[in-house]
Amino acid sequence: MPGFPILTATILCPLIALLVTLLIPGRHEKAIKIANTLCALASVILAITIWAQYDRSVGGFQMMEDMAWLPSFDIRYTVGVDGAGVVLGLLTAIVFFTGVLSMWTLKTRVKEYFAFKAALVFGVFGVFFALDIFAFFFFYEIAVLPMYPLIAIWGSTRKEYSAMKLTLFLMAGSVLLFPGLIALYVQAGGETWNILELAQSPQYTRTFQIFCYPFIYIGFGVLAGMFPFHGWSPTGHVAAPTAVSMLHAGVLMKLGAFGILRIGMTCLPLGAAYWAPTFATLATAGIIYGAFVAMRQTDFKYVIGFSSVSHMGIVLLGLNIYAGGGDVAQTGLDGAIFQMFAHGIMTALFFSAVGFIYDQTHDRDIRHFGGLVSQVPIAGSMFILAAMCGMGVPGFASFWAELLVFIAAVQTYPVLGILAIVGLIFTAAYTLRVLGKAMFGPRNKNWEHLVDVGVWALLPRAILVGVLLLFGFFPNLILDMIRSTVWGP
């Protein structure tokens, strides 16, 4: 179908879900769920089609669409994908789809819930495809804002506090980001918001780039769970309901890292290179710090939350290796994007397994469990599989992602690289601690009545495991795609 605006169609899937959800009266819960499932399924199909249609031999940005939006401010609706966009678009679609399926049992305020969630996904797709800074920021804010009601209404454990904390953190990030983005526009002469055109701008002197880059990096970094501005993320994970945690850790945190790459590193390569050692150090600190904090946590979701801080540190480390340039820059980028994808799927699996247990027990304290794997073999196995992926066991997608980042890191920043690899020991330590306490060990008699995952509830989880294994065994599928990512000029 030449000329079919496939990217717009993908962005519209959740928007249609949103509108349909709003139109259906709230008492028809089943209809709402079916509508959302269908729209999510459509987005998966479209994301796969984008993957298939993307011409890797050409590379660069493809499937571009461009039209005027607010002409008086030079704002245009420009979308296009490169390798990174394709990969992350698929990630979003998968997490959207499996998230809808795993909330099939939701009973409270079904309509509102699915509406907010669709709005969130709408924003996420927009960010991954947008090539206009204004549109990018517009979608970005759309993606971030629904988190507040989603957590405050459907959450648990200090939900108002967490929702407020999360929103304030992200707003603070946006406050840094906004002047940075406007500076980009103004400095280039105030004629275009297009990222690709801006990247060519001769006005971005080295001094300007060095000055402007931290605004963008830290502004987006807050959302990426960048140490030491990660505080919102574990709290938010804990409070959020299952599918929101899945989306939140699985996709939303990637928006931050993607923003750094798409806007920061593309438009301000010199600034990025200048700051790379500093931010790489912070990223490594995050890897180790996250692992250490996770070692002391007693709440399932807090452990996963801090493991996300640690794993996102690997993404940021990879990105900074890319920004620093050199022989292994591309390897660092490959690893970073692969890790975004792998971590997204893995955390979704983690949260869906924990959510399944929490729904029945209303307890998430790992000390209150024991021998879960014999009580709920399938749910327990899912958790163990996710844990193995987190530890970087070969056969799972994360293995390759971490391998690539570490290979690049040892060669670019030997000390940081070695520290990051040593971090693997602590990752194993906190993961095995959770497994040993909750999944293995003597059965806790309180939970003998737990019901294991049924066929329907198994479906989303099986999809996630399948994806992890697929890209664990055939990493080239994704690496070829990432390789088409456009370099900074």
Next chain:
Amino acid sequence: MNHELLALACVTAPLLGFAVALIGFRRRHSSAAAIVIASGLVSLVASVLLLITARPEAQAFTARWFMIEDFSIEFGVLLDGRTLIMGSVVALITLCIQVYSLYYMASDPGKGRFFAFLALFEWSMLLFVYSANLLQMFIFWELVGLASFLLIGFWYEKPSAVAAAKKAFLMTRVGDVGLFIGLILLFQTSGTLDVLGIANIFEPHGLPESIAPQRIELIAMLLFVGVIGKSAQFPLHTWLPDAMEGPTPVSALLHSATMVAAGVFLVTRFHGLFLDAPTTMTTILWIATFTALLSSTMAMVAKDMKRVLAFSSISQLGFMLMGLGAGSLFAGYFHLTTHAFFKALLFLCAGAYIHSSGTNDLIAIGRAGAARRMKITTIGLVVGGAALAGIPMFAGFFSKEHILSALHGPGQMIFKIGAFGAAFMTAYYTFRMVFLIMRPNPNSQATPDEPAYPHDDAHGPAEPLAMILPIIVLSLGALVIGFFGDKIGAILHVEHIHHPTIGEMAPAVVVALLGVVLAWIDFGRANAKQRGFVSLVPAAEKLFEKRWYIDEIYNTAIVRPVIMIAKLCYGTETRGLDKGIDSLAYSTAKVGREVARGHVGRLQLYIGVAVVVVASLVFYVGMR
């Protein structure tokens, strides 16, 4: 014979067995076991055929797995002397253990899962051994570790088993960090992932000029760190004694042909590289000798049969590394091969005794009359024990001789003395174990820690065929494999094997016999006290029993500080960062409230403030 097909069959059969057994037959235990054993048989036949029909030159069958840019990642099977022998050993011993498990695990509710994991273990180890590619090596090295984790923690409701599995995974991972960095540097230096290609760079004596000697030292040292973890050498040896928490067949597999063997195999694989790193080789000798001595002392006082065997594994791995460190590929490799047979044999015998008497305690097993009831097992125990102790004509004797005679270089006298010391202790503790079982003496001073509990199914045959057959096969192996030294040397392309003369052999034989005689005096003869000569020095006995307090030291010096750091980070997070941000937010809200308090509706005040502000602005602008 088509070698490519054979190799393919050999390495894929266990994977199929694993997948089918785990997914399809998790609850149909007997079918799962049958499938896994069938796959093990395929691997064995294929690997032995490959060994018999091997070509003199190395062959590699690889297929491109994927490409990154123009760099192709090839996976496959490398057939040369080192892989062919080890592959057959792995397949043979795994099959023996699988058959043995048929009865041993017969009534276990997780039997299907057990067999599936055994197949996973075999698959990982085979593909590690046959690796044609560095990356493949690393992947399967990790998977071997994963499979051992799953099997050590097989009885996952037992907290001690979970702790042991966790410990094994973590401690080997410490080593893996070294290995991982070493492999990255090796790849960077050699520019290829091809194992054969790398071997060819380093195989000729002397380094290529393009490579700095310090770099090779660094790489070799880092690789050895991985070996220390995997092959349980000091200071990362403490996981192996705990690993016996797994079912006994797992211990037999873990201690002989898989897991710990992987570490030593890595050194044999890159022995050319290690030869170019003399400082590392000396380090290996020091660590290996020290480990061999250290763990032998622990074995002399341990009462748990499996623990004695575990300590002896650590010490025998030290022996292998001594041979390799002294520069003799053949000596180390030969001992790796012979040890696989007799150690698997000893563990299977231990399993049979434990199964029938319900205790791990040597003294209790002996007093329960196990030796009389289980004659074939006891013959196996004697054969395995004699091989381990280095009694002439048994397997261990030949390979140990080669290691001892390899230690002849300048400055290696001290290692040779250490090796003799360890050999003496080995003979002593081995026959302590044999005599405690065969010549129980209820009136001796020995006190069992754990009484015997005959099994519920003790009325069944004491020595069922499924358990006896593997013991017989491995006993035969332990009897004959020692005579195949020259053959193994030829397959390894070792040019000249130094055959020790009678005069050179004599000291080792004397030392071994001395150990046996002393064990006889202490434990074997009628009215022996059965307390051992170590008990003459109670402090030493305590020290050995407490395993030199190494676990305690690690607990204080490493585990606690790590937990402290974690607590510190946790505190920073909750009380520092979180509190800080919270107070920022709360104080902002407070400022808002305070300011709001000023908004009380007094118009005069508002206008007054406005006038003052405007006036100051005007004044400020006017002044400029």
